[in-house]
Each structure stands twice: as structure tokens, then as C-alpha cells.
Amino acid sequence: MKLTATILLTLCAATSSVTASAADVIKSGARIAASCSGCHGTNGATQGSALPALAGQPKDALLAKLKAYKSGAAQSTIMTQIAKGYTEEQLEILATYFSSQKK
Amino acid sequence: MDRRQFLQAAGASALLASTGCASITGQAKPHVVVIGGGYGGATAAKYVRLWSENSIDVTIIEPNANFISCPLSNLVLGGSKQIGDLTLGYDNLTRNHGIKLLHDSVSHIDPEKRTLTLLSGASLSYDRLILSPGVEFVWDELPGMKVAGAQDKILHAWKAGTQTVALRLQLEGMADGGVYAMTIPPQPYRCPPGPYERACQIAHYFSQHKQKSKVLVLDANEDIVSKPALFKRVWKERYANIIEYRPSFRTVDIDVGARTAISELGDKVKADVLNVIPPQRAGAIAAETGLANVNKRWCEVGFQTFESTQAKNIHVLGDAIQGSPLMPKSAHMANQHAKVCAAAVVDLLSGRMPEQSPIINNTCYSFINDKDVIHVASVHTWSEEKKTLLVVPGSGGLSSAPNALEGVYANSWAANIWSDALS
Numbered sequence: 001m002k003l004t005a006t007i008l009l010t011l012c013a014a015t016s017s018v019t020a021s022a023a024d025v026i027k028s029g030a031r032i033a034a035s036c037s038g039c040h041g042t043n044g045a046t047q048g049s050a051l052p053a054l055a056g057q058p059k060d061a062l063l064a065k066l067k068a069y070k071s072g073a074a075q076s077t078i079m080t081q082i083a084k085g086y087t088e089e090q091l092e093i094l095a096t097y098f099s100s101q102k103k
Numbered sequence: 104m105d106r107r108q109f110l111q112a113a114g115a116s117a118l119l120a121s122t123g124c125a126s127i128t129g130q131a132k133p134h135v136v137v138i139g140g141g142y143g144g145a146t147a148a149k150y151v152r153l154w155s156e157n158s159i160d161v162t163i164i165e166p167n168a169n170f171i172s173c174p175l176s177n178l179v180l181g182g183s184k185q186i187g188d189l190t191l192g193y194d195n196l197t198r199n200h201g202i203k204l205l206h207d208s209v210s211h212i213d214p215e216k217r218t219l220t221l222l223s224g225a226s227l228s229y230d231r232l233i234l235s236p237g238v239e240f241v242w243d244e245l246p247g248m249k250v251a252g253a254q255d256k257i258l259h260a261w262k263a264g265t266q267t268v269a270l271r272l273q274l275e276g277m278a279d280g281g282v283y284a285m286t287i288p289p290q291p292y293r294c295p296p297g298p299y300e301r302a303c304q305i306a307h308y309f310s311q312h313k314q315k316s317k318v319l320v321l322d323a324n325e326d327i328v329s330k331p332a333l334f335k336r337v338w339k340e341r342y343a344n345i346i347e348y349r350p351s352f353r354t355v356d357i358d359v360g361a362r363t364a365i366s367e368l369g370d371k372v373k374a375d376v377l378n379v380i381p382p383q384r385a386g387a388i389a390a391e392t393g394l395a396n397v398n399k400r401w402c403e404v405g406f407q408t409f410e411s412t413q414a415k416n417i418h419v420l421g422d423a424i425q426g427s428p429l430m431p432k433s434a435h436m437a438n439q440h441a442k443v444c445a446a447a448v449v450d451l452l453s454g455r456m457p458e459q460s461p462i463i464n465n466t467c468y469s470f471i472n473d474k475d476v477i478h479v480a481s482v483h484t485w486s487e488e489k490k491t492l493l494v495v496p497g498s499g500g501l502s503s504a505p506n507a508l509e510g511v512y513a514n515s516w517a518a519n520i521w522s523d524a525l526s
Contacts, residue, residue: 035439
């Protein structure tokens with residue numbers, strides 16, 4: 001059954017150019033980064049001037065800031081509370097993703 | 104669902120219905136239909152397009168011409184914002200993302216045939232359906248409100264728009280020395296802190312323009328549902344002579360002519376402006392399609408995909424779902440549901456297994472006057488053990504006190520989440 005299903009899926013994927021792009025994996029980090037965009041804009045393209053845009057920030061600086069929020073070393077109204085919900089690995093994925101986005 | 108089960112399910116559906124394969128690989132692109140263009144639906148539609156790199160066609164069905172935000176709409180009642188400040192068009196979803204928008208309503212869904220019929224008579228087929236219908240008011244629990252014309256006199260203003268503007272006019276027209284009373288239904292209801300923010304907004308208005316007037320909060324719940332310590336402190340320190348709070352006042356009927364709320368114990372409270380926030384359940388189309396299986400009110404979903412447990416190929420998100428523990432019915436949550444759901448829909452239509460460990464968060468800002476704000480926040484992640492989304496221990500929390508900085512952040516939040524949904 002498993003083999004049959006795999007073959008079927010493979011056949012489906014192989015016979016269509018439409019599927020080719022749909023079948024590409026969603027860009028690494030995009031899903032978890034999307035949990036930030038409610039406040040920080042799609043792909044870190046932050047609207048308005050109250051907050052700095054996440055997109056295009058240097059990875060090291062962003063990661064250091066996120067870790068400081070997580071540890072409580074950096075004071076904030078809300079980001080310490082949010083950052084504590086993410087693992088260090090997840091914060092690294094976020095910093096990598098946003099640093100690679102266009103400003 | 105583990106990988107083996109997924110492949111079996113995918114294989115079985117491919118074997119049973121060649122259309123399952125054809126819809127992916129045939130000439131036509133897969134088609135996702137989204138019912139409801141609010142915080143959940145609009146965001147899901149956009150992200151299905153983004154993450155499929157436009158290889159999935161998306162149609163939104165939304166009866167309203169414009170998006171009007173419920174968050175911030177209490178500020179229209181308080182007088183510091185206008186409804187136009189909260190009103191946005193859908194044009195960018197079409198222009199920037201190629202999403203088709205039908206200003207129509209859905210009259211029937213056939214989950215077996217994967218088709219739906221619109222009020223206009225047109226019909227559509229879908230490969231996957233995303234239902235983000237919001238809430239419907241349960242007027243049956245307030246018989247007096249079912250009398251013709253009652254709902255034009257006694258307003259809810261719990262869906263932002265004409266009701267919001269009309270309630271503001273009632274407040275402006277009320278003589279100084281009058282009483283504004285609001286009834287709050289038992290939870291769960293849309294926007295847990297919303298009624299208490301509303302009390303603050305109207306008290307703020309009275310404190311500036313009608314100093315002899317009162318705000319009376321008639322709450323079916325035993326205590327303030329969200330941010331209780333913060334709201335109590337604000338009411339004591341800023342609105343002590345204006346706001347009166349009555350817990351455990353479960354409204355069971357309204358005498359519309361007398362502008363009187365009647366509790367289950369028979370207590371009657373008359374007001375000059377009576378504002379009834381009715382009991383709620385998932386939007387009507389969800390129940391009609393057999394998806395509202397929890398207390399006949401809310402839709403149960405799997406939180407890795409937001410697919411209904413009651414119908415295949417139908418996903419439900421936003422206020423209409425039965426939330427996981429401590430998950431509020433909020434705009435921010437709907438935004439977060441939408442992206443987990445969109446990723447899963449793209450994965451499933453591409454023959455991939457959806458991601459297994461989603462992480463989402465919530466932020467609710469409440470304005471306690473025209474500039475100071477308090478928040479509640481939380482982070483929720485998949486628990487393989489409990490098979491649901493649970494709050495990450497140690498995450499989340501509240502403001503320490505009302506502050507103007509968070510007022511700036513709250514307006515920034517609105518600009519960003521509107522952009523995330525609609526641009």
C-alpha cells in the first residue's frame with residue numbers, strides 16, 4: 001500500500017509542470033517566520049515607523065537581540081514574553097530567515 | 104497522522120478518485136475556495152498564493168464590499184477613531200496576488216462532490232475549502248431580540264461596521280446622567296477582552312463629555328474573562344465613579360421597548376443605551392455543513408492542518424473553531440491559524456505531508472483610553488503527546504500597567520496585521 005501510494009504520488013508529481021512549482025518545498029523558515037508577521041509584516045517587511053523592519057537585518061544582531069529577549073537580559077513590553085515561547089534553534093531559524101529577506 | 108497513514112490516505116484517495124490526481128496534474132490548477140474575507144480568510148488566501156508560488160488558484164467569497172476591522176472598533180465608540188480608519192479594500196489581494204474575489208454568500212456546500220452553491224445561484228468546485236466564517240449570534244437565547252425591528256434598536260456592535268457607528272450615535276444622543284449598559288455572554292465568545300475594553304472606551308468618553316453618566320457591565324461570567332487584575336485596577340484608578348461591574352448576570356431576555364436586560368434570576372436592569380453582546384457560535388454555514396460538532400456551536404479541527412474532523416478537504420479557522428486550551432477567539436489567532444492552514448493546504452495539494460509541529464502566538468492589545476494600552480500575549484506549540492496546541496510554559500504574559508508605548512505598538516500591530524492579510 002505504501003509503495004503504491006508513493007508511486008502514485010510520484011506519477012502525479014512527474015506529469016505536470018504546474019505541480020513542479022507547487023511541489024517545491026515552502027522556503028525554509030517561512031512557516032515559523034509567518035508567526036511573527038502579525039506584528040512585524042509579511043516576511044519582515046514591517047509597516048510604519050514604530051518598529052524597525054526585520055527584513056534585511058544582520059543575522060548576528062537579530063539573533064543576539066532575540067536571545068536577549070528570551071533570557072530577559074533585554075527589557076521589553078512584549079517581546080520577552082513571546083521569545084520565551086521559542087527554542088534557541090527556532091530563534092536561529094528566524095534570524096537566518098529575516099536576514100535573508102529584502103528590505 | 105504519521106507519514107505512513109498519510110501516504111495510505113493519499114494513496115487511497117488517488118486510487119478511489121482519479122480526479123484527486125487530475126486536479127493536481129491536469130490542465131487546471133488546483134482550486135482553493137476561501138469562505139470569508141476577514142482576518143482568517145484573507146490571510147489564508149494570500150499565503151496559499153505566496154507559498155504555492157501562484158500555482159494554486161484561490162477564490163475568496165465575501166459578502167461585504169470592504170474589510171472592517173473589529174480590533175480598534177471600540178475606539179470608534181470612545182470617539183478617538185472613525186470607522187473609516189478601520190476600513191480597507193480587497194483590491195490588493197487581486198492586484199498583488201491574483202486572488203479572485205466574489206462578493207457573494209455561500210448557500211450550500213456539498214463536501215462529497217466538493218462543490219458549493221452561491222446565493223447568486225452560481226456554483227463552484229474546489230479541491231480544498233477553507234472556511235473562515237466568523238461567528239453567528241444565537242438570538243434564540245434572547246427571544247425579545249427576535250421581534251421585528253428589535254435589532255435596529257438594541258445594538259450589538261460586535262461585528263464592526265454600521266452597528267458600531269449607530270451605537271456611537273446612540274451614545275452621543277444620550278443625555279448626561281444616563282446609563283449605558285452592556286451585556287456580556289458566557290465565554291467562549293469573540294474577543295475575550297473586548298467587552299472590558301469597550302467599558303473603558305465608553306467610560307473615557309463619558310469622563311470627557313458626560314461626567315454624570317454611568318457604564319454598567321452585566322457579565323454572564325463569574326469574573327472578568329481576560330486581564331482581570333489590569334481591568335479592575337484601571338476601573339478603580341480611572342473610572343471609579345463611572346463603571347459598575349456586575350458578574351454572574353446571565354442575560355436571558357431583552358425587553359426591547361423598555362431597554363431592559365432580564366437575567367436568569369429575573370433581575371431587570373433598565374438602561375438609556377442598552378448594548379447586547381449576544382451568545383455566539385460558528386458562522387451559520389459551518390453548522391449547516393455539519394462541521395459545528397462541539398456543543399453544536401464550534402468546529403473541531405486538527406491543529407496541524409486546521410482540517411475539520413467532520414469533513415475531508417474542508418479546513419476551518421478563526422473564531423469558528425473550538426480552540427485548543429487557552430486559545431482565544433482573536434483576530435491575531437485567526438491570522439496565525441491562517442498561515443498554518445495555508446501551509447498545510449499547499450503541502451497537501453502538492454502531495455507532501457504537512458509540517459508536524461506548528462508554532463503560533465497571540466497578542467491582544469486593549470485601549471483603556473485614547474492612548475494607553477494593556478496587552479495579553481501567549482505562544483502555543485504542537486504537543487505530540489496531547490495532539491493539540493499548548494501554551495509553551497514560561498511564555499506569554501500581561502502588561503505590568505497601562506502605558507502609552509503599547510498604544511503606539513497597538514496601532515503598529517493593526518497596520519502590520521492588516522497588511523499581512525490584505526496587501
